[in-house]
Amino acid sequence: MSTQEPMTDTEQQYVTLTVAGQLCGIPVLGVRDVLADQTIARIPLAPGEVAGSLNLRGRIVTAIDLRRRLDLPPAEPGTRRMSVVTELAGELYALLVDQVAEVMSLPASAFEPCPPTLPAVWAEHSRGVFRLEGRLLVVLDVARLLDLAVAA
């Protein structure tokens, strides 16, 4: 898991993904797996952000719907979604996203903190922004995204 701040001169690798059209990134060292569309079992009475649980090679992974988590409109029913599996305090979580794209090496020089005008829910759950050619990549803060107890 990467705890390093992307402030060094070296390049950092990010798994890029899209959620509701927005390009986002997660440090590649924090990603355990990328899964294609999976059967997700619903968990009754769970918070809305929790999409359910899935079986990853015998381990139970809690799936978090990133759209719900970031206050985005729900996905069209029937769309195939992918998930990025990360680990926090020994537990596995799957972040449900629209699409997972390639792994990118990004230079620290292109990084800057979030603009202050970002909506609170975005500002809270991201570490900063990379300026890419033609588009921006938001670096998500996985630990905060999974901290549902605080959000609830």
Place this chain on the structure above:
Amino acid sequence: MDDLLAEFLTETNEMLAELDVALVRLETVPEDAQNLSGIFRLVHTIKGTCGFLGLPRLEKVAHAGENVLSRMRDGALRPTPALVSLVLAALDRIKSIVADLGATGAEPAGEDGALIAALDAAADGDAPPGDVSGDGPGDGPAATEGTAEALPTPVAPAPPPAAPPLGTTRPEAGPPKPALASAPVPDSAPGAAQTIRVGVDVLDDLMTLVSELVLTRNQLLQLARTQENSAFTVPLQRLSHITSDLQEGVMKTRMQPIGNAWNKLPRVVRDLAHELDKRIDLVMLGAETELDRQVLELIKDPLTHMVRNSADHGLESPAERRAAGKPETGRITLNAFHEGGHIIIEIADDGRGLPVDRIRAKVLAQGLASETELAGMSDAQIQRFIFRAGFSTAAAVTAVSGRGVGMDVVKTNIERIGGTIELASRAGAGTTFTIKIPLTLAIVSALIVEAGGERFAVPQTSVAELVRAGDGSAEGGSRIERINDTPVLRLRDRLLPLVSLRELLRLDAPAAGGDPPTIVVAQVGPTTLGLIVDRVFDTEEIVVKPVAPILRHVTMFSGNTILGDGSVIMILDPNGIARATGIGAGEGREGAARIAAPAETTGHSAAMTSILLFRAGAADAPPLAVPLALVARLEEIPRERIERCGDALATQYRGRLMPLLPLTGEVDPARAQQPALVFTDGDRSMGLLVDAITDVVEDRLEVELGAARPGLLGTAVIAGRATDVIDTGYWLTRAFGDWFRPEAAKLGPPRILCVEDSDFFRALLVPALAAAGFEVTAAASAAEALALREAGAGFSAIISDIEMPDMNGFELARALRAGGAWSALPLVALSGRSTEADRARALEAGFNEHVAKFDRDALLDALRRVLSGPGGADAARELVA
């Protein structure tokens, strides 16, 4: 921390635990020289190792302690309680230093001058001072207790010295830091070691792997089921067996004797006894009973808490005990044993019992229930209020307990691991808590159910039965009824509160139409609760996995699991569901939820009897009943095996012909199977053919209307319906013309006098005894029996009821034994109560035997015994002459 130090800590902690036990023993049995030298050797070892490792502070304390012990060993000092306290204080100091050493890797700074001076003075023969905890900033004995408990279980549980050697596994391996360092057991020669130390996390990892293996195996089996004649079938079966064996083996490595959770208790109790100025005897039974170490860890604290409670609240002071006529020394008994897939732990004291009045007052004061509600509650229900949060009856908050964090925490902790806790308390006689917990938490057998389109697992241990809700007709079973939208079900004459799983879990999918729902009757402590589910699948062995932390607040689930088909499902927690619906919460208002009759109420209504209900004849005929104790077996006899012999029906049973009598007079030729109630006597049997056997209920058997036709005793209200009770005597006579005169009666049957006030019992006993070859005379009261004596009647034995108006059975027995013609006759007591105390009372009154009502075989046995005894033989001879 280097390996040497880690090893030292493990060993020292083990030795300290052993020392605690041994020192408490020293105090009670000062003359046990072997024990004393054992203590000395242990302290000496600690001191020696400290010197070797360069731990001066530890070494000095240990050395001073060793001096005192050495003087004791030489007989120069007597181990008085004060002296033992002093040595224990030295041990506490060592413990606290060791704990710091474990946490930081270095000896903490501190001053032990006063303690060492006191120890030295004691060694020189001076009386030890009262308090030595003054120095050593912050780590006197009082603080030590706290430190020691705050640490992540610095217990290296050593078996009590008397524990038998365990085979090849040494389950007590539990080093404080599960460092993988494996060291041979110190006292075994190299190469000869039968046990090795294995880190707990290695075992845990193994368990996880085995769990995964079990899951994968289940998955494979599921796949194989769909393919017939696959080449994989045989190897797969083998894999399956090996996996099961492996699972069992790994489970075994995790098993530890419960004594490991108890080894701190003698010290705790001893300290408490000193602090509270009480005399307490701690008895531990079944310490070798094994359970999973995970469970063991979880119950350790609740157990300690409960023992503290018993010592503090339960037991009285010596003066109070003397005044109450009890021995001054109170007793706390811990008892552990296996029962089914559970381990039962009882914590009993012989103290004052739970004060119902004080609890009631407190319940009122805290507004937990109203006066009217309380008035309707039994003592046992009121006592259960102690499990409510924030409830403590201790008038004074002592240092020991009474701080309001109490039994509710214990209850919650026990329920968290799928256990239950019950209590039984009698004023003046003491309190017994009974804890029932599963042996292991890792793999459980679960019932898979479906509700609202989702599947769930319900642990088998909490499933009492499955009931299919019907349409309310006699065949379909009872239907779900509603009281203001709250569903309930009539189950065996009680109302079962129901919870719709679909509504509870807010599952929006509609019910799977068509099939009537099934009700999973779940046992939650003493209460019963029905879960309405749409479908019930199979049972499956599941591996319980904890739910993710973000879901912990959903108390309805105890975990989740992966099924054989790979899908993830939630495991329902009946305890949590009961709490969420308000049923389990102290259970004050939900008295109606008790379906299983609790033991304490059966004592009051001695006439509760197990009654078999069945049907025969027309569809609108009333149900029929017979006391279950009179029925030997229930059989389903296939149509083709019912044979006609002359006019009668019979079937071959164990090489003999068993006469069959259709209750309705004829056999329905359309039925493939015919249910039969079988009555036996010695080697003869007869079958009574009925249409359907419907249920077994517990109820009073009071025949209120006389019989309208032969074969019936009369009508009684059973399970809320008018029910005809059959006369077994009549049917026995019909089956065997000579049943009343079996070959044993050649010399003239022994004559029995049966004293019984209840018409029903008389009507039942007389034919039953007659069928067994006795000649029976019945008397409806003791006075009537005595009148028979005066009239000069002769009998071989007397059977008498105990509870009778005017003159009871005890009085009758005393009157008979006091003199007269019948003073030597065998007397058999017949009673609805069959506890040891009742039995003793009956024997004291002059009865030869004491038999429970309705236990026909026991009664016949008792009669045979007394009649073959000296008095009986004489009586029989007289009779013949």
